[in-house]
Amino acid sequence: MSNRRMMPIALILLIGVVGAEDRVQSELRFAAHTKDEKTAGVWVDGQYVGFVKELAGDKKLMLLPGKHEIVIRQAWYNEFVKQVILEPGQIEQINVALVKSARLPTKDATGELKIAATPSRAAVFVDGQYAGHVDEFDGVGKAMLLTPGQHRLRIALPGYLPFDTMVDLRPQQKLKIQTDLVKGSITEAGSQVIKQ
Known part of the structure; x- marks a missing residue:
């Protein structure tokens, strides 16, 4: 057969393969109503994938079929945990x-920490607890209040190497951390974006 006759056949086969690939994966959607729910962090099978608002619309979350654990975390809230079993082509809404949480911020938290980092959607952990994402702690009127003393800080996002540091805040002290996360492979950075 000539190349001209083979081209339409190859194109039809390629379209069929691409269409079949879409039907194999499952889509996970999120419905959130409050600002705190929309800015909460999302973990799938222990891996941080972003925050709720970011995983909407064209930035949908596609997963392989099977059992998955979905965890949503926000500072001062209990963890929201849901087990889902996804079938090929299924759209699941969370x-x-x-x-x-019964835990309330303490009035002793007088140290102020601002964080400027890129990418700004990276997760922020303080003393091993998810605190939010960088956007929540950068800009006018945005900061994290911490108790005086030493705190372990981690800024992490899949595909980047995490940034780890210790801060030692004094009462009423204001501190700003600024960093750019370094790109890395998912094998280097992915497993390090966990709740510690």
Whole structure:
């Protein structure tokens, strides 16, 4: 057969393969109603993937079929955990419903920490606890209040090497951390973006 006759056949086969690939994966969608729910961090099978608002619309979350654990975390809220079993081509919606934690911020938290980092959607952990994402702690009127003393800080995002540091805040002290995460392979950085 000539190359001209083979081209349409190859194109039809390619379109069929691409279409079949879409039907194999499952889509995970999130429905959030409050600002805190929309800015909460999302973990799939222990891996941080972003925050709820970011995983909407054209930035949908595609997963392989099977059992997955979805965890949504936000500072001062209990963890929202859901087990899902996804079938090929299935669209699953997670209705986010965060419940306030009994733990309240202490009035002793007088140290102020601002964080400027790129990418700004990276997760921020303080003393091993998820605190939010960089955007929440950078800009006018945005900062994290911490108790005086030493705190372990981690800024992490899949595909980047995490940034780890210790801060030692004094009462009423204001401190700003600024960094650019270094690109790395997912094998280097992915497993390090976990709740410690």
